[in-house]
Each structure stands twice: as structure tokens, then as C-alpha cells.
Amino acid sequence: MPVLTRLIPSPLVVDIRAGALDDLAGVLADQRISSSGKLAIAISGGSGALLRERLAPALPGATWYEVGGGTLDDAIKLADAMKSGHYDAVVGLGGGKIIDCAKFAAARIGLPLVAVATNLSHDGLCSPVATLDNDAGRGSYGVPNPIAVVIDLDVIREAPVRFVRSGIGDALSNISAVADWELSNRETGEQIDGLAAAMARQAGEAVLRHPGGVGDDAFLQVLAEGLVLTGISMSVAGDSRPASGACHEINHAFDLLFPKRAASHGEQCGLAAAFAMHLRGAPEQSAHMAEVLHRHGLPVLPEEIGFTVDEFVQVVEFAPKTRPGRYTILEHLDLSSDAIRDAYADHAKAVSQAISG
Numbered sequence: 508m509p510v511l512t513r514l515i516p517s518p519l520v521v522d523i524r525a526g527a528l529d530d531l532a533g534v535l536a537d538q539r540i541s542s543s544g545k546l547a548i549a550i551s552g553g554s555g556a557l558l559r560e561r562l563a564p565a566l567p568g569a570t571w572y573e574v575g576g577g578t579l580d581d582a583i584k585l586a587d588a589m590k591s592g593h594y595d596a597v598v599g600l601g602g603g604k605i606i607d608c609a610k611f612a613a614a615r616i617g618l619p620l621v622a623v624a625t626n627l628s629h630d631g632l633c634s635p636v637a638t639l640d641n642d643a644g645r646g647s648y649g650v651p652n653p654i655a656v657v658i659d660l661d662v663i664r665e666a667p668v669r670f671v672r673s674g675i676g677d678a679l680s681n682i683s684a685v686a687d688w689e690l691s692n693r694e695t696g697e698q699i700d701g702l703a704a705a706m707a708r709q710a711g712e713a714v715l716r717h718p719g720g721v722g723d724d725a726f727l728q729v730l731a732e733g734l735v736l737t738g739i740s741m742s743v744a745g746d747s748r749p750a751s752g753a754c755h756e757i758n759h760a761f762d763l764l765f766p767k768r769a770a771s772h773g774e775q776c777g778l779a780a781a782f783a784m785h786l787r788g789a790p791e792q793s794a795h796m797a798e799v800l801h802r803h804g805l806p807v808l809p810e811e812i813g814f815t816v817d818e819f820v821q822v823v824e825f826a827p828k829t830r831p832g833r834y835t836i837l838e839h840l841d842l843s844s845d846a847i848r849d850a851y852a853d854h855a856k857a858v859s860q861a862i863s864g
Contacts, residue, residue, distance in 0.1 A: 515702075516742040518633065520655035523731045525724060528558070528659035531623065532565045540621065540655060541595035544568030547618070548598040549585055549609040554625055554666070555601050562600075570594070577604030579611075579641040579648075586612035594618060596654065602626050602670070603638075610650045611637040619654035625662050626670035627730055629677045629772050630750055632656065633738030645762070652742050658731045660724050669771065671721045671730070672805050676777025678733045679796055680754040681711030683780035686787060687752030691834035700749075706740035707749035715799055752835045754780040759829035760822040761814075770812040777805050778812075782823075785854040787836045793854065794861035801862040808855055820847045 520538050522530075535541040546569040550559055559571055572588055575581050585608055589597065597616075599609025600623045613620035614637075624632045631638060633656050637648045663671070685708045691697040710733035719726030740749040747755075757779035761769045769775065777800050784793035797807040806812050809819040824844055827837050842850065 515739065516635070516652050517739050518653050518656050518735075520657070521735055522656070523658045523660070523728060523735070525660040527657050528562065528623065528662055529565075531562065531657055534657065535596070535621065535655070538655065540619065543595055545593060545595050546570070546598050546621075547572060547589045547592055547594045547596075548600055549574050549605055549612065551601045551605050555605065558600060558625070558662075569598075574601075574605050574608050577607060577638075577640055579639040579646065582608040582611035582637065582639055583615070585609070586615040589618075590616045596621055598623060599653075600625065603628055603631050606632055607637040607639055610653070611639060611648055614650040620651070621655040621657065622653040623657045623659075624731075626666040627658070627663055627674035627727070627734060628670040629674060630681075630734045630737040630741075632658075633735045634747070635738075635742045636747060647747070652739070656735055658735075660727050660731070663727055663731070664722065668721050668804070671727070672803055673771040673773030674730055674734055675714060675721075675803050676771075676773030676775070676780075676800065676805050677750075678711050678714040678730060678737065679799065680752075680773075680776040680780035681707040681733075681737055681750050682715065682792070682796070683754045683783045684748070684750050684752035685711075686789075687783070687835040688748050690787070690836060690839060694839060695834050697834065700744045703740040703744035703749045706736050706743065710734070710736040710740070715796065721803055748833075751830075752833075753783040753786070753826065753837045756826035756829050756833070756835060756837060757782070757822060760826040763829065764822060764825060765814070765818070768813060770806070774806055774812060778807055778809065781807060781858065782851070782854055783836050785857065786840060786842075786850060790857060794857055797858045797861050807858050807862065816848065816851060819851060820844055823847045823851075 549572050596619045597613035598621045599606040606622050637650045685704050692699040714733050717729050737750050754776045758775040761775050781796045800807045
């Protein structure tokens, strides 16, 4: 009997709207994720503490756990603290670090995770990966997808706007990442998952082409949906390939070479994606991406985040070492330092013309 369909690992609940947080207890009960209200809720010491005051009356059966940071040790300590309780689910309430710690802890003790994002800084809120700092730098750990994702647009608007901008850069970089995946398919025969590629690309394109801004609910809705779809695309593919190409190699190189000066994940991925589109000979797409980044207040050139041309050349040259075995436009062209410098000069000129004209 031929396989006629496939099951897609995805959340049971995706609730993205203004006021979603006020209905959290009801959503979890209605979906039978936690009808008893026995929840282990991981929060940060900052914004998480304020949200605890707001939510605690509606979640009387919950136990609250304050997470110190975003390290592997923090996640292990969280799991150890939670395992003695008899909970229905783990709730990660906060930004990326808190949700990643909660993902890892939930997987370690065998409970489903509910991701309640308080900002939209990157696509990790619904991905099958927990990114945690460890003794060797930073590691990615495979975990199950969240069983539910709740994003309250009112809460998102209250967070610093830099988080929204970071999410925009991360979403737009999908377009470059999928182009790298297709390049590898043509050049190396790497298998490409068409559904995962379609989901990731359309998530990026929706953000790229939306006319709204960082303060508009309609735009925030599309951005949030795009980041969730990107996370699901990674589950479909079985790894981060739909959302990680040369753009993320350059991002990781920034982090590794200049750990104390690196900008946000999305800022680095966004400007790297625009440069990668230039490298692959797509000047119109590169210029359009730069225009959109600029319109939303994101950097489009490394000088805008404090890096010299020489430092950016060093970053691009080092970038392929961050993901051994991954084939992108950087591995394909295998550019020398001088060639990177020349390509960047052309790119910078084109970008300047695009955002000024």
C-alpha cells in the first residue's frame, strides 16, 4: 500500500491575537492539555515576574519557576526542579532563552511544552531545537515541537521594538536560506523537502511584502505567523535547513569572532541575507530586501552595527567553518578575501542607492 499522506509535527493550538494571554487557562483546559491546571511555568526574573502577577489568579494550580538564564546548566536545573511535581505540561513564558530552557526541560522530563512568547525576536519559539549556551560556546539540542503556541499581540507591543525588528530580520532570511538549499540540491544532490521549503519561503515572503510597520497589529500577526510556520518547517525537514543558510553562517561567525560586539540574531541574519542574495546574482531581490530592512529600522550594512569592512570580510571568510557540511552560496563561490571585499563594495553601493532612491 503506497503512503498517500504524511503527518506533520505541529502544535495542537496556535493562538495569535490581542488578549490571548487572558484566555490561557481556558485554552489549555478546552484543548485538554491541562484540565486540572497543574502546570509548571518557567519565567524570567524581569518581565516574567510582572506577568506572573497578572496570570497567577487564573492559574491557581500552577507552580512558578524562575530561570536564571539561557544556559544548558539552567535548563538542567529547571528540569531537576520540575521532575518532582506531577504536572500536565510545562509552560515557557518569556523570550527565546526562557522558551528554549523550558523546551529542553520539558523534553528531559517527558512533558508537553506550551510556548507563550512575550517577544518575536526569532523563529525558535516553535522550532524543534533548543539553543543553549554551554562550556563550548553554544549548542543546539533536538526537542519535540511545542504542543501549543500562544502569542498575545498586546504583550508583543509592550516589549522593546528591537525584538520585533530582530524577528523581521530572521523571517526575511528564510528567502536566502531556501535559495541556498535549492543551490545545494542542484550542485550536490542534497535532498530538498518541498513542503518545508515552501512553508519557510512563504513565511519570509509574507513579511517582505507586507506594507505595515512594527506597531501595526496586522503586521505583527503576519510576522508571528511567519515565525511559527518557520519553526514547523524545520520540524517537517528534520533540521534547520529551511531557515538557515549563508545568512546564519555569517550570523554565527559574528557571534564567534566578536562575541562581545555582536548585534541581535535577527539584525545579523537580515543584513547577511541581503548580502547573500547579492552574491548569488539576484540584485533586485537583494535591493528589495535591503529596502524592507531599512524601512523597519534594521541595519542593512555591517557598519551600522559597528563593524568595519575588514571585519566583515573576516566574518564572511570564516562563516563556512561554523556549519561544516552545509552547502550555501559561500561554499559554492569559495571567495578569497579580496573577492569578498570587491563583492561587498558592489553590494554596499547598490544598497545605498536602493535605500536613498
